Amino acid sequence: MRFLANSWYAAAWSKELTFGPFARRIAEQPIVMYRSSSGKPVALLDRCPHRFAPLSKGRVNADNIACGYHGLTFAPSGACVHNPFSTTIPAKAKVRSFPTVEAHTLLWIWMGAQEAADPDLIPDLSIFTQPESWRPASGYTRVRAHYELVVDNLMDLSHAEYLHPGNLGPGNLAAGEFTVNQNGDAIEFVLASKGTTAPPMFDAMSPSDRRPVDFTVSGRWDAPGIIQLQSTTEFTGPPRREHVTFKGVHIVVPETEMSSHYFYSGLRNLHLHDENLQQAIEQGLFKAFSTEDEPMVVGVQSRMTDLDLFALNPVLLPMDGAAIRVRRRMKRLIAEENAAGSPKQTLPAVGA
């Protein structure tokens, strides 16, 4: 198995799914999503078991979805509930249904065994629903590279100094102090740089007047690709005081072996209702993640061809420590899942 199956994957921002149908490939599987009449999200394998038409080319009909080719209609459970050709429904006329939960302004889908789909395993991203405290600027970009390369990117933020100097990068990050910590299955890091300058985006939130700041960013990775960040700048003083705190939530989801979905967000706790600032941050994040990180990660993928990172014998530096631990942890989690005989992640036989 190439991806973790027993895991909640972000399939979409809530707002992406209006009524439906909405098609997206997750971990190689074609998925169709729609909202039932009550608004509850539904996720099915996007393939009619009759003639294999994409159900996403069909029509949502109250709680159900009708195939656009020959009209077989499926309920949220995946059961066929209407066969236009007969009053009987063939026993194997069903489509795989994926547990799905709407939480924290995202739609989550469980790709593994149904009975293991515990909503409590969804990471707590309630920061997305605290509008009086935190204002998110969110986006989505598709990256034509293996999702682990995007995770690598986020677990070594020293790249911001080189790749994002115009928006997210403070100076002198690479010379900062870097610590990594394992916390259960999570991997945490802290990167602290003393006496640097605030990133341009931080200046836009609160001018630093180029006074020296200490920059600290801490991060936490949860499997398979959820990275929560907190960056703080502090004036070195005197008096020493906080300048800006900026949080980030980054969710990286495999689409295929060579492409990923990247849901990103930056959250601020000041000037919450300043719409010009909001727009500036949205543009800055789009620039950083879609026009700077994406081409770089795609370039890395092209140079690695389809080889594994370790097979290529990389020169590892101290700040790779967090990303390397993540890769090892993922390898172990997948190996454990395979050993436990979890359901195969490959395209299932129809109706199975």
Add this chain to the structure above:
Amino acid sequence: MRFLANSWYAAAWSKELTFGPFARRIAEQPIVMYRSSSGKPVALLDRCPHRFAPLSKGRVNADNIACGYHGLTFAPSGACVHNPFSTTIPAKAKVRSFPTVEAHTLLWIWMGAQEAADPDLIPDLSIFTQPESWRPASGYTRVRAHYELVVDNLMDLSHAEYLHPGNLGPGNLAAGEFTVNQNGDAIEFVLASKGTTAPPMFDAMSPSDRRPVDFTVSGRWDAPGIIQLQSTTEFTGPPRREHVTFKGVHIVVPETEMSSHYFYSGLRNLHLHDENLQQAIEQGLFKAFSTEDEPMVVGVQSRMTDLDLFALNPVLLPMDGAAIRVRRRMKRLIAEENAAGSPKQTLPAVGA
């Protein structure tokens, strides 16, 4: 052999071949066609035996075609008749010539053993040359899917209710009565729906004023991909009387394993000279076949990846009966041809 070799394939509508050269790939083979000085069509392997230039980049010179790279010139037989470099012609300087016949406003090409190319085997589509009785509206679309998926589409017309409601689909088709019949190597079907409404395109030919009609469509498939249809609407009366009869000729030809040529035509026997109606029908058929069927069939292909239909264990419904018999018949015809040691369909050695 993946395709039937000993078979006439439609290579083009007659009007597509003006003078030439005209290139089209048929059953994986690159073919160049042109008209000799008398207008007779010629079909050759589109590959000069010298340096393998596409002959379709050359020039037609009276009855012959000269390679555009170094000038070797070939007669309709495939024999080299001019070698600019010498008065002698190398013995192996010949290119495979394919028997070709112009009939029923189409150009037919025989992909198998030359001696077996009997023009009497070309299906009788003389309806195309009865302008006082039947007016065709014809088109061509390339479909990025295996040709059998396009044939499937035509052998189960219940999909018209779901995929073509705005032009070709009557209501209630799926609940109709469906019968399949084997007639020699041909497969025939009848689909009859009582008390439904006329398809919009039929209304355009003759308004039904939304009176209930009985809709009957009968079809006949001949190998490898010729489907002749006749659809009739009758007012249920009283008095019971015919409303519209519309014929269809659909010819599906493999281009590669994953793409096909689709020649389609709808023929009416009323308002033969109404050019507005003609244009409306042409647009309606284009919409149905190029913008509704094509994306659906391509979607099906993508969901099937490159697997065989039966390997995917489909849920089969009664109205799949005709398409399934066609698939089984094709499999048998190809197996018989292989058993008989017919010429290989793979790209032949040069000059062989």
Add this chain to the structure above:
Amino acid sequence: MRFLANSWYAAAWSKELTFGPFARRIAEQPIVMYRSSSGKPVALLDRCPHRFAPLSKGRVNADNIACGYHGLTFAPSGACVHNPFSTTIPAKAKVRSFPTVEAHTLLWIWMGAQEAADPDLIPDLSIFTQPESWRPASGYTRVRAHYELVVDNLMDLSHAEYLHPGNLGPGNLAAGEFTVNQNGDAIEFVLASKGTTAPPMFDAMSPSDRRPVDFTVSGRWDAPGIIQLQSTTEFTGPPRREHVTFKGVHIVVPETEMSSHYFYSGLRNLHLHDENLQQAIEQGLFKAFSTEDEPMVVGVQSRMTDLDLFALNPVLLPMDGAAIRVRRRMKRLIAEENAAGSPKQTLPAVGA
């Protein structure tokens, strides 16, 4: 090994490399080039040994290039000279450096063993730096075909009659006299056609008023893909006298197995400062090489699929003699190199 390693390859026209970085794939290897502060060209494997980012996405900093991802900085030797994360530099933090020489208005790169990189092996193309005698009109085109097919094209110039009648093709070339000669590792040919007409481009340089000319072109190939040509038209007289002499330098370089870099130039020794003539020749050469040869060679490649020429059993004509000798010579040179255990041309392990 699919390409000759111990060989100077033209990587770019000098003028293509301003400051840098400049990325081009040579013989499957991604290369980044830049100029050091003194203007000297540098060529490195375009892949940082840390996280495999393309160094061509980085920044040139005086003599060195800094990776745009995490800032590791490399000297022209390929040694890492700055590690932003530490005062120590990991022993294996180096990137392969390729010997490179600027000569004859071209940048040459040596893809084989460093110690074998002898600049004296660069072919003498000093004609490019004789502005008082020869005025070049040069260009570059990428050809989506194996480089040997482009070399074939240049070693049998009889194709000019058929493919370039409007600019480079004299009449009656195919009937000319053709001789081939082996000169050490070089292959030479002469193609002489009596009493023909001057090519249109020659007429543009010096009107022939359609008087008959003898046309002679001699060529010399040096491994792996350098072809020097000299074409002369002479009035058959009386009095017999030279009409035009036009030289050509063509350099064909493998990019991948299925694509090549084609550097071409035509050089005249009259009207050296006529800029209208210069522009006309540039346009004529672009038309011939980029819009006539390129599609033809690509068509040939498509018809050959990925098979070797000899495997396809071509009909060989006398004028293939030079090209065939080139192919055999290349095969022997590569076999000899492999037998000698030269460094593998495949992508090397990082830091190796």
